[in-house]
Amino acid sequence: MSTVATPAPVPRKRRRRTGLQRRQTRLGWLLLAPALAVVGFVALYPLGKTVYQSFTNEEFLGLEPRKWVGIDNYRTLWHDTIFRDTVVLTIKFTVITVGFEFVLGLIIALVVNSGFRGRGVMRAVMLVPWAIPTVVAAQMWKWMLDDTYGVVNDLGVRTHILSHSHAWISDPATSLAAVCAVDIWKTTPFVALLLLAGLQVIPNDLYEAASVDGANKLQQFWRITLPLLRPAILVTLIFRTLDALRVFDVFQVFFGYRLGAQSMAVYDQSTTVNDGHVGYGASMSVAIFLIISLFVVIYVTFVRVSEE
């Protein structure tokens, strides 16, 4: 189409591949070979294998020979109410944690960005929850939420917020809130750090100019900070959502494999490893992969649409 518009297309200079270029290409691929081999063998091959397994009745150390069963696994999965519950629970978890982490993280980022003595210390303090293993964080909170000797109950009763101690983890009514609390505690500082990095790129002159023009702090926030922070916000939200959808550690440590308190990944792992139903587990893996991809597609279209 564009060539039609150009009156006289200049003949493209034919690029001769020089010896140097050819050598660069060969050496380049040679240097990439180990990394590509690892990625192929550790990620791409298993991914293909998972898709294949999802159409078979493969059992771990099963006595029956593996058989092609078509879409049987997917049909079973569609009617599997346990799996449906895990999908709903995981999405609830994702919406709650990502929402809280974003709002709290933004507040913290704005506070830290306002510049005060000890800002460096604060930033270091914020990295600490991120660095420790999720499993360790979960155990620390499990003890804090203990029904008899937990500090949360003690504080609640002392301040009269609670009338009596509560079994946060074993009560189905509060168990989701309990896992969310751990994830929000562990990840909010990290979200704040990512947003803080975005805030620090915004040039100060903009705020000065806005003050001169008489814009108040709130107007400056809506008109300058938020629009310019958009790229950082989007990247943060996408990665947090993907992370939350594949949550495993907190749920497994808090509830083990308790029915009704499993995330998608926990149910998949117990089906595949604990029960040895590799074929059925593989179909679940594919489903989880598709659900996560769906969220990516939604985000990307949202970004595209709002940019136009």
Next chain:
Amino acid sequence: MSTAETTAGAVRPTSRAIRLRRSPLGRALMKLPFWLLILAIAVYALFPFYWALRSAITPDSDLFSTPISYFPSHPTWTHFHDALSSSFFRRALLNSTIVAGSVTLLSLTIGSVAAYALGRFHFRGKLFVLYLMLSMTIFPQIAILGALYTMFSGFHIVGPIDFPKLYDTPWALIFSYLIFTLPFTVWVLTSFMRALPGDLEEAAYVDGATPLQVFWKVLLPLIAPGLVTTGLLAFIAAWNEYLYAVSFIQSPGHYTVPVAIVSFTAPSGNAFQTPWGTLMAATVVVTLPLIAATLILQRRILAGLTAGAVKG
């Protein structure tokens, strides 16, 4: 003087407010809500650590009694002694060090070579590889759990070559952890490689150096800060991993730290059966080196995290 001031204040209350705002004490008071907010954030971030430490040095008799005490009145090292003297936990620390250390070394070696090609060379297909690596950084590990699980029980590749049985060995973890450390390492190191100026490289070529000499003697020393950052991020990611560790490891002798930390818990979950004091001592032991490394290298970690914009 004082009467004049009070009457003036009574007539025009705003002037007193303005005067208060201008005085040093007043300015400090104005900032009070701000500092309270900072304090709240710090307490929120740090209280669980304080509680773990407090529980680790509180003897069981105080730990399992109500009302609970917020400061240990009879501090004791018993729980630390119990945690560190259990061979099971010591093994786990060793296993985790071996696994996370090997994964880090492998990722840095393979990753820096790949980053050299991606950051300093021009050839077709380069962009494709870069995007492949980027998409791998958000790869959900659960998606290939079953495939890895069956692969690790050993299988036939071709001819006389068999894939060894890796199940229940540290190799299974070293191998599978590369899936999330390597693409990240390649991606971040490539950005470091790309940022280097071309002059040094050209000077070395003029002096007759081979590409590998340039990589080893010129570029690698220059990206040393990047190697430290990505290495630490890879190490932390491998040290903290739980899903694969709990799936591919069966015998307690091969447990990594996260699996061991969970195994302290009795399955019934009764507070009397869970040795919470020892468990908290173990979490403190596991957490301290990570906190120290994070605090020392915080600037570099932040740079690396924002370069990759990925959770490590």
